[in-house]
Amino acid sequence: MAEPIRVLVTGAAGQIAYSLLYSIAKGDVFGKDQPIILVLLDIPPMLPVLDGVVMELQDCALPLLREVIPTDKVEVGFKDLDAAILTVKVLVVGNPANTNCLIASKSAPSIPKENFSCLTRLDHNRARSQVAMRCEVPADAVKNVIIWGNHSSTQYPDVHHAVVKLSSNEVPAFDAVNDDSWLKGDFISTVQLRGAAVIKARKLSSAMSAAKAICDHMRDWWFGTLDGEFMSMGVYAGGNSYGIPEDLIYSFPVHIKNKTWTIHGGLPINDFSRAKMDATAAELVEERDTALSFLSQ
Ligand code: LMR
Secondary structure (H helix, E strand, O other): OOOOEEEEEEOOOOHHHHHHHHHHHOOOOOOOOOOEEEEEEOOHHHHHHHHHHHHHHHHOOOOOEEEEEEEOOHHHHOOOHHHHOOOOOEEEOOOOHHHHHHHHHHHOOOOOHHHEEEOOHHHHHHHHHHHHHHHOOOHHHEEOOEEEEOOOOOOEEEOOOOEEEEOOEEEEHHHHHOOHHHHHOHHHHHHHOHHHHHHHHHOOOOOHHHHHHHHHHHHHHHHOOOOOOOEEEEEEEOOOOOOOOOOEEEEEEEEEEOOEEEEOOOOOOOHHHHHHHHHHHHHHHHHHHHHHHHHOO
C-alpha cells in the first residue's frame, strides 16, 4: 500500500463537502489503493457541524481513510502540505470560481500557476447530459463538449467539436441532435443558467452534482484523461491560446497526462463561437480588474 496522502478540503462543514467527502474517502478520486488523510478546514462557528461530519466519516468504516483532522486553523489545515508545495493541486469551487482561483494563484506565487484550476466540470457534465438526453443515449456516449470561459451565465457551452456514439458510430453532435436552433439557443442557455435553476428549485445551490464534478475533475487531474478525449477545466490563460487574453483563469478543453494539463489546441473556431468566447473573456477581464483594484485599496 502507498503512503497516505493528505487531502485538504475547505468549507468542509458545507453541503458540497458533505456530498464530496465520502467519495474522496472511499477512493473514487485518488484510486482504490491510495490511503487518505482528510484535513477538514472550516470557520469557527461551523466546528460543531464539522464534528458531526467527522463522526459520520468514522462511522462509514472506510479502509482507505487513515485519519480525519478537523480544524478551524489555517496553520493546522495547511501544515505538512508545504512538503508537497510543488506538487500540490488546487481546485477552486467557490464563486466567482475563476476570479477566486486567479486571486488565490496570485496570492501564492511560489506555487506554479499550472497547479491552480477552477471547476467548470459541473458545466461540462451538464452540457454532456443535456445532449445525451436529447439523443436518448447514455451520458458517456457524448464526448468532447467544451465549456469556454467563466463559470457564470456568460460561459459558452460548445458542441461544435463534440461527438455522439449512436449504435457503434461516432457522429458529430450537430448531426446526432439534428436541431441546430436548439443547440445554438436553448441548449446554451439551459447550461448557462442551470446553477440558478437548481437554486430556484431546491432553495439551495447544487451540491450532489457539484461534488461529483469535483471528483471527476480531481480524478482526471490525478490519473489523466482518456486518449482522444478532452475535458473542460478553468486554467491559467497565458495569452497564446485561442486569442484569449492573458492573466485570466479561463475554461478551456484540456488533456491531462502525468498530472499536467495541456490546452487542446488547433480547433477551428467559427464566428458564432468566437463572439461567445470573447464575451465570456470580457466578463473575466472585468471581474479580475475589479478584484485587483479592490485588493490594492
Ligand atoms: C452552480 O453552477 O450550480 C453554482 O455555481 C451556482 C451557485 O451560484 O452556487
